[in-house]
Amino acid sequence: MTGPPRSVPAPDPHTLVRAHTVYSCVMGSRAFGLDTAASDTDRRGVFVAPSELFWRFDKPPTHVDGPAEEQFSWELERFCTLGLRANPTVLECLHSPLVEYADGTGRELLGLRGAFLSRHAHRTFTGYVDGQHRKIEARVRRGAPPGKPAMHLLRLQLALLDLLRTGTLTLDVGEHRDELLAIRHDETSWAQVEKRLRTLRATSEAAAARTPLPAEPDVRRIEDFLVRVRRTSASGPAPDSAPDSGPDSGSGRRPDRS
Incomplete structure (x- = not known):
């Protein structure tokens, strides 16, 4: 058997x-x-x-x-x-x-x-940025420099704005390279980074209202x-x-x- x-x-x-x-x-x-x-x-x-x-x-x-x-x-x-x-x-x-x-x-x-x-990117990218923002704030309160995490936080906010405006996701930061590397090397204060983020956040909200992205994937x-x-x-x-x-x-x- x-x-x-x-x-x-x-x-x-x-x-x-x-x-x-x-x-x-x-x-x-x-x-x-x-x-x-x-x-x-x-x-x-x-x-x-x-x-x-x-x-x-x-x-x-x-x-x-x-x-x-x-x-x-x-x-x-x-x-x-x-x-x-x-x-x-x-x-x-x-x-x-x-x-x-x-x-x-x-x-x-x-x-x-x-x-x-799709337009879902506005919600998910913003949610990720918010989560990372809170982590960096905690890092700064402990006395650690924001450095590389802050650089990538701003980079993602810039990528979202470009995506909402153009309907295309571009990774290369192009003309923003020097600005972002200055943040990475802590040559820019966290207060300045937050101010820049607030401006980009408001601009992204406006861009989301008229984005060429489809509502759904x-x-x-x-x-x-x-x-x-x-x-x-x-x-x-x-x-x-x-x-x-x-x-x-x-x-x-x-x-x-x-």
């Missing part, structure tokens, strides 16, 4: 990232145009867990730290869910100017960048994409969906501010 089938162990999270990454990019100061000689290289990515792993009681991870230092990846469904909620980190990941790797699925995901954008397009990816995974890779090269090969644009 044949016993029950033996369960095959699921691959460890780092193996999932290594074998199933569809998109990876550089984020952080290098993507924002704020890097210096001492800047780290932060990498973010998206992997697609094989569909058969979802048939188990023990589901694949929604996100993975590593395997490299300063590397973080989301499973595709989690990434799309957060993007539809206008999560600032995920939206910025989709718009990084420093794409290191994208296979066919990754390129299609990038082609959907605009479908994730295009959920149907993104869900159709996710379902097709899951079906392809369940039936085996399609001939034209093979990756151009592995995520460690450095294909695509490389960071050039080091």
